Amino acid sequence: MSLLLSIVLPVHGVERYLPRCLDSILGETPAAETRFEVIAVDDLSPDGSGAILDAYAARDPRLRVMHLTENQGLGGARAAALPQVRGEYVWFVDSDDWLPERTVGVILDELAQERRREVPADVLLTDFTHVYPDGGSEPNPWRHVLVGSPLVEGCTLAEHPALFQTVMSVWNKVFRREFLEGLGVAFGRGYYEDISVTYPALLAAERLRYLDRPCYFYRRGRDGAITATASPKHADVFAQYDAIFAFINRSDRPGRPVPESLRTLVFDRTVRQALNVYDTPGLVPVARRKDYFHRIALHFERHRPADYRFPGGVRGVQYRLAARGARIAYAELRRTGRLPRELKRGARAVAPAVKKGVRSGARFTAYNAFRRLPLDEHLAVYAAYWHRGYACNPAAIYEKAKELAPQIRGVWVVENRRQADAMPPGVPYVIVNTPAYLKAMATAKYFVNNVNFPRTMAKRQGTVHVQTQHGTPLKAMGMDLRGRPEAAEGMDFDRLQEAIDRWDFLVSSNPHTSEHFSRAFPGRYEMLDTGYPRNDRLANATPEEVRAMRERFGLRPGTTAVLYAPTHRGGKGGYVPLLDVAELARRLGPRFTLLVRTHYFHTDGPGDLTTGADAAEIVDVSTHPVVEDLYLAADALVTDYSSMMFDYAVLDRPVVIFAPDWEEYQRERGVYFDLFAEPPGAVTVDVDGLARALRAGDPEPGARARFRAKFCVWDDGGAAERVVRRVFPMGPAR
Structure with a gap:
């Protein structure tokens, strides 16, 4: 049987993470499983990564190691490996991430099925899980775009263009090698190196297929990640954009013609990414920001589709200003939500969109503007399980607060429209990153959650944060994991402490929980020894x-x-x-x-x-x-x-x-x-x-x-009432 899969593993400065990655690939499959190989590229790593690779290769012939004599970066390391791969499919795995148990076997079986199809998938997309430095994890936030779509059985990008809403990285995509080689594209140099391959592959594929199984743990926010690193190399993204549009414009391009609708979606996605990088504090160095913004204007000049229409609202205004290179006006709009007076006089076409945009809000501009408003003393924001919907202790507290503190208006945060549609009738909600959400997060007096709210939403003086947690702990939690490096892999304890410092109250389910939470989550909050509000329903x-x-x-x-x-x-x-x-x-x-x-x-x-x-x-x-x-x-x-x-x-x-x-x-x-x-x-x-x-x-x-x-000593059916009476002022409805 021919080799089914080649896993390409670029390695540089990941000594701390590499063993877990290798074990998740090699250690979870028996040595007799020879349908795959791993090609690891030691990209002149400055630490002991190269020695770790050699030691693993000595024990497992499925791993081959290449040692580069010059650092090539992620793109160059992948490019160096490609001539050596022998599998029918190739998967580019990052060496600081890892695979869930049994994943390699599952992928191999899926590829074996694809091999037997009349039209095998050119790209197999997989589900994944985000893992954060504080130990938290989050399912794929774009899964709702994929599950239940034509991608489950297989389709083209034109048949499901919503795929452009998802992550464009290569690590959750397994490519048919012959298809990939036939694209005539290459990984870029520097940052954002994989989008010059991902976009062409998705555009040209005759069949894309989605596997609805978490097959990848992706670390977010770790030290050294480009999304958290200030560098002039963020401007590398424009070379990748040029490569993408060069592919689209090629007369000998493989695959079907790219319709103008997809070209427009590609362009809009690239502009959005470029501006997100520019807007994220600390990424583009101050001395390079002017040049970076100018590069965005050049991107509009070079690649804007002929029939391109600017989006509405603030985003459309931002795009117009970026296209004109109006950096000062763009900054003023983001800072205040208003255009400078002198610019308004010559921007009649822009001003109505500004007004509409201020009404509808935009992620950075509106939030900063809303934070200048007074706190709403009668507003409480509720959320549960990373905005998954109406559930757990926050739901029980919300219900009791309606009864005992009716002057406090409650609003729930949900991730998307699908979750909004599942909310109980009559329960107010806002959807993440909408204007209503940004205003609520900026102005609410009370916040109730069983996980942490996003750290980008800063705690205002005078607000009250109630952390309910979502279970009595059997397993070690929080700071208690500092002595357990295996369980704490990837946790950022400084960031965890930052989240704890926001809490004003921590709800405890029983004396056992109070004892261990007070040590695992050290802070100045008040422990509420009340029992879990969600258990009131069971007790009653x-x-x-x-x-x-x-x-x-x-x-x-x-x-x-x-x-x-x-x-x-x-x-x-x-x-x-x-x-x-x-x-x-x-x-x-x-x-x-x-x-x-x-x-x-x-x-x-x-x-x-x-x-x-x-x-x-x-x-x-x-x-x-x-x-x-x-x-x-x-x-x-x-x-x-x-x-x-x-x-x-x-x-x-x-x-x-x-x-x-x-x-x-x-x-x-x-x-x-x-x-x-x-x-x-x-x-x-x-x-x-x-x-x-x-x-x-x-x-x-x-x-x-x-x-x-x-x-169960505190589970008498009155936990929610005890929490509400301590946190909220009692009073009649207004």
């Missing part, structure tokens, strides 16, 4: 509500419903099937129903859940938005290390721990107590033991009672 649940939830999920009377909810495991990508759910269903029999809920980071779900007539029914409830509904419907919970066990214990129903990898988990992550010594119920490590425990009905009531006495 009535038999009628339980019955309604069971009917909602189609659970027949007499059926025992088991909720299986494993946690996310860092570094392992998508759903990790440690439990054979279908086998468990067969062992339990038809009087059981299994409700399977994968972690919200996982986008590929639990897979095929079909069973026979003599087995338990299996229902995938991963996308159900309200986990408390599932708690109420379920007669028992099966989990591993998820904080769901602490919440579900409020209901005083059986909890079974299925933890076959406990030793590995506690060694790698660190834990605050021994789950096997202090479990909420029965503990199992195989499917046979799990089935026995569930069939027993209530095998460990004593363990559950001890667990509840430690972790």
Whole structure:
């Protein structure tokens, strides 16, 4: 069988990160898996990276190492490797990032399927996860543009131009090598080197396909990353733009003709990127800003499509000023939201757009202008899970505040229109980066979140930030990871402390949480020993509500419903099937129903859940938005290390721990107590033991009672009220 995949790995100054990257590629595949190779290019690395590569290559023949005698940069290192690749497909992986568990095998199987197609994919796009220096992570923010689109089965860019809204880097794209070589393009020198390949590839591909599985962990904001580094090399982007449009204009260009609509989208995307670089503080050095802005004007002159129409609002005004090279007016517009008076007199065509733009807002201009307004003492901004929607402790606090502090108006932040459409009726919301969002973030008195708000939204004096967190901690958190370099890989503890310093209140679920959070998140905030507001619903649940939830999920009377909810495991990508759910269903029999809920980071779900007539029914409830509904419907919970066990214990129903990898988990992550010594119920490590425990009905009531006495002591149904009364002023509606 011919080689399917070549992974190209440029390496320079990443000694700290390189082993994890190599292990995620080579260590997760058996040595007998020879359908791929890795070509690592030591780009005259100044640290020990070259020696690390040689040591790995000595142990694994699938890794070949090239040592360059002159530093070539990312683009040059990739170009040096390309003549050496032998795979049918090539994947450019950055050596400071890493792949989730089992990813290489999944990609190889996908490529094997593509090989058999009549029209194999020229580019296979993958899903990915952002990882931040403070240890936080975020699913692909553009996934909504991809999932459910024609890209899932395969299409051209013209058939799904919304692809231009997503990241244009090469690391989440696997290229068919013959197609790539036939493009006649090359990686650029210096910064932004990959867009001169990515744009042509997407434009020319006969078939693009999207794999809806997280296949890449991409570090954002690490020290040394170009997106966080001041350098004159940011102007390198214009050479890449020239290369992109040279490709579009080539008469011998491979692929279909590029329609004017796509040319316009390419141009608009490049202008937006160039201005974002210029607008981001600290990227373009002060001495080079004038020249950089002039280069933007030249970009308009060289590449603006003949029928190009400026966008509306402030963005359109900014584009017009950039096209004219009006740097001072552009700066004045961004600073004040207004054009200079002398410019207005000669800019009648521009002024209406300015007025419209000030009404609609723009990301930098409007936010700075709104911050000059007085604080709105009656406005509270709510968010949960990185703006995913209405959920968790913030939702419970919002509901109670409407009752007890009706003079406080609450507004929710959501990421996009899809999430906005899923909001409960009557709940106000704003969408990220819209004018309403920017104004709310700039003027609100109160902020309630179960994660941190963006650090670009600075805390104003007089505001009140309530951090609720989103689970009782079993695993080590925050500053407690400083002594665990493996678990803390990529965390920026200074940035984490910066976020903690914003907090005025930290909500705690129980005494155990207060003890560990006060150490893991050291700060001047007030710890609210209230219990978790989200658990009030469980503490106050009535038999009628339980019955309604069971009917909602189609659970027949007499059926025992088991909720299986494993946690996310860092570094392992998508759903990790440690439990054979279908086998468990067969062992339990038809009087059981299994409700399977994968972690919200996982986008590929639990897979095929079909069973026979003599087995338990299996229902995938991963996308159900309200986990408390599932708690109420379920007669028992099966989990591993998820904080769901602490919440579900409020209901005083059986909890079974299925933890076959406990030793590995506690060694790698660190834990605050021994789950096997202090479990909420029965503990199992195989499917046979799990089935026995569930069939027993209530095998460990004593363990559950001890667990509840430690972790549910404040769950009396009044947590949200305690938070609201401490944070918000009580008073009648205005």
